[in-house]
Amino acid sequence: MSSPLLSVKGVTKKYGPNTVLNDVSFDIGKSEVVGLLGDNGAGKSTLVKIMSGVVDATQGEFFWDGKKIEGINREKTEELGVETIFQDSALVPQMSITRNIFMGREITNKLGLMKIKAMDAITAQVLDSVVTIEGIKSPKQLVASLSGGQAQAVAIARAVHFKRSLLILDEPTSALAVRATEALLDYLRQLKGEGVSSVLVTHNLHHAYQVCDRHIVMNHGRKILDVRKEDTTVEELTAAVVGGAEGIRRYRESRGL
Amino acid sequence: MSNNQPANKGPVLSAPQATEAITQVRRLSDKQPTTFIGRFKENLQFVRGRGSLEISIVLAVLLIGYITASLISPAGFAFLNPNNLSGVISQSIPVLAILGLAAGILMIAGEFDLSLGPAITFNAIVFIKVSESAGLWAGILAGIASGVFIALVNGSIVVFTKIPSFIATLGMSFFWAGASIFVNGTTPAILTTSRDATMVFLFAQDFGSFRSQLVWLVIIGTIAYFFLHRHKLGNHMFAVGGNESAAEAISINPKKIKLIAFAIFGGLVGFASILIAVRTSSMQPGGSATQDFTLFAIAAAVVGGTSLNGGRGSVIGIIVGAALIELIRNGLLLGRAPGFYITLFVGITIVIASIFNKLMEGKAR
Numbered sequence: 003m004s005s006p007l008l009s010v011k012g013v014t015k016k017y018g019p020n021t022v023l024n025d026v027s028f029d030i031g032k033s034e035v036v037g038l039l040g041d042n043g044a045g046k047s048t049l050v051k052i053m054s055g056v057v058d059a060t061q062g063e064f065f066w067d068g069k070k071i072e073g074i075n076r077e078k079t080e081e082l083g084v085e086t087i088f089q090d091s092a093l094v095p096q097m098s099i100t101r102n103i104f105m106g107r108e109i110t111n112k113l114g115l116m117k118i119k120a121m122d123a124i125t126a127q128v129l130d131s132v133v134t135i136e137g138i139k140s141p142k143q144l145v146a147s148l149s150g151g152q153a154q155a156v157a158i159a160r161a162v163h164f165k166r167s168l169l170i171l172d173e174p175t176s177a178l179a180v181r182a183t184e185a186l187l188d189y190l191r192q193l194k195g196e197g198v199s200s201v202l203v204t205h206n207l208h209h210a211y212q213v214c215d216r217h218i219v220m221n222h223g224r225k226i227l228d229v230r231k232e233d234t235t236v237e238e239l240t241a242a243v244v245g246g247a248e249g250i251r252r253y254r255e256s257r258g259l
Numbered sequence: 260m261s262n263n264q265p266a267n268k269g270p271v272l273s274a275p276q277a278t279e280a281i282t283q284v285r286r287l288s289d290k291q292p293t294t295f296i297g298r299f300k301e302n303l304q305f306v307r308g309r310g311s312l313e314i315s316i317v318l319a320v321l322l323i324g325y326i327t328a329s330l331i332s333p334a335g336f337a338f339l340n341p342n343n344l345s346g347v348i349s350q351s352i353p354v355l356a357i358l359g360l361a362a363g364i365l366m367i368a369g370e371f372d373l374s375l376g377p378a379i380t381f382n383a384i385v386f387i388k389v390s391e392s393a394g395l396w397a398g399i400l401a402g403i404a405s406g407v408f409i410a411l412v413n414g415s416i417v418v419f420t421k422i423p424s425f426i427a428t429l430g431m432s433f434f435w436a437g438a439s440i441f442v443n444g445t446t447p448a449i450l451t452t453s454r455d456a457t458m459v460f461l462f463a464q465d466f467g468s469f470r471s472q473l474v475w476l477v478i479i480g481t482i483a484y485f486f487l488h489r490h491k492l493g494n495h496m497f498a499v500g501g502n503e504s505a506a507e508a509i510s511i512n513p514k515k516i517k518l519i520a521f522a523i524f525g526g527l528v529g530f531a532s533i534l535i536a537v538r539t540s541s542m543q544p545g546g547s548a549t550q551d552f553t554l555f556a557i558a559a560a561v562v563g564g565t566s567l568n569g570g571r572g573s574v575i576g577i578i579v580g581a582a583l584i585e586l587i588r589n590g591l592l593l594g595r596a597p598g599f600y601i602t603l604f605v606g607i608t609i610v611i612a613s614i615f616n617k618l619m620e621g622k623a624r
Contacts, residue, residue, distance in 0.1 A: 056508055096570040097494075101497070114491050
């Protein structure tokens with residue numbers, strides 16, 4: 003058995019006196035889609051920020067492919083090929099779609115001047131291939147003029163274009179239209195075939211259940227459930243998200259488990 | 260549930276396969292313009308609503324009016340008189356435009372520097388003193404270096420303490436005004452022997468209907484255009500000014516970008532200080548001689564479509580904004596309007612331009 007792609011061990015995060023994450027450990031396997039579930043305030047987003055290197059953990063260790071990572075930060079995740087779609091989509095509204103997608107990773111010539119035509123062409127391709135979005139007229143369009151769903155799609159397109167090993171999606175479907183959501187979930191399955199792992203953070207259990215191989219449920223900063231898809235049901239996941247550890251216990255009791 | 264659904268429709272939780280409806284959606288990459296004219300039209304479409312095109316139309320209308328008035332009555336409204344073109348237009352517009360570009364680049368990155376005016380005094384005095392003692396080339400270097408130094412001091416305070424740049428640089432503007440008296444004393448610094456033919460040729464030569472300053476504006480404007488709109492660092496400035504946390508999440512370092520913006524600002528202000536010093540041959544310490552430039556430079560940037568909140572602006576817009584302000588000033592002078600009308604009109608222009616910008620923000624397509 004090879005070692006997991008990313009292994010998180012004993013992560014704790016404190017903001018002042020508040021403990022947002024309490025001793026959380028889990029693995030993300032290679033070519034695995036992991037669902038990270040939980041109600042608001044469960045610590046999902048903080049966990050995402052820590053995994054993508056934007057926020058430092060107060061305590062905890064990280065192993066990449068079995069090797070320990072000293073300090074997970076933005077440079078490190080970039081090097082490892084981890085891409086994140088943040089909930090607050092992290093786009094610059096005053097900039098064009100192309101410039102947002104290539105922000106910080108512009109295609110340039112030797113002088114550092116951007117090859118805008120090439121970037122526009124790639125943007126159009128990426129937008130076409132990733133999610134079906136209607137109403138986007140041109141890669142030159144400003145993000146400010148897009149709807150919430152279209153902007154979300156741009157953020158997804160950016161992460162998808164640059165991902166190499168792990169794609170983290172924080173509530174990616176919250177602003178997407180039904181059809182685009184389905185296309186995105188389809189895409190996650192396809193990624194698995196290409197050997198890319200993904201973490202889907204959502205509180206839409208039905209979306210998670212459709213695509214995830216494994217489900218991790220968080221509650222008040224703790225991991226309360228970590229099960230493979232075969233060993234659980236939507237009902238059990240619902241009970242865990244809504245009722246916490248107590249909810250799981252009651253659900254299992256009611257089923258005579 | 261209705262009964263007319265197909266019986267073989269799978270379980271609710273399985274995802275549908277890509278349906279025809281999905282694959283038939285218009286593809287973006289097929290609609291990319293391929294011809295030069297197609298690309299030009301597309302560019303024009305997306306430039307619209309970003310400020311510079313609208314303000315250019317206003318400038319064009321104003322220019323047509325001035326030229327018509329001047330052709331009808333060359334004596335009454337001497338706009339096309341070479342003395343006016345080279346003496347007024349070609350000396351004042353480039354200086355304000357370069358200062359506007361400086362302020363604008365900083366505003367795009369999301370910061371202000373209100374010590375611009377006093378910094379001009381300080382830089383000009385440094386330029387004059389070094390030119391007099393060590394020659395022209397050392398003077399030019401010293402003048403620009405002084406500008407970069409002042410801006411980096413201001414910038415470091417803003418970036419590392421996270422004090423709003425409005426407050427920090429307002430304080431520093433008094434500091435630099437005082438510092439100019441400290442290094443020079445209260446008597447004006449004067450260019451004497453060092454103001455030779457080379458210096459005049461470089462910074463204030465009259466070529467008939469234009470002057471050296473205009474050539475510098477063309478050079479600096481071109482470089483600024485390629486830097487801001489085509490270079491990746493310029494792109495990072497828009498990103499940091501537009502949404503700092505988004506830029507940071509994608510591993511752009513906002514502190515570094517802002518300090519670079521401050522340094523460029525300082526270099527341009529230093530250069531403009533040299534133009535001002537050579538034109539007037541002297542500089543009065545204390546900052547009062549150049550304090551108007553602070554707000555006029557920001558005004559030029561705002562009139563040209565630069566956002567007060569950062570993340571939006573263009574080189575062409577800023578240059579046009581500076582030209583518009585100076586042309587209004589020039590037109591009022593030529594029309595023999597009393598002096599106080601000038602600030603009145605410039606004030607109105609600025610307010611209208613910022614209301615206009617506010618309306619444009621978010622509506623830009």
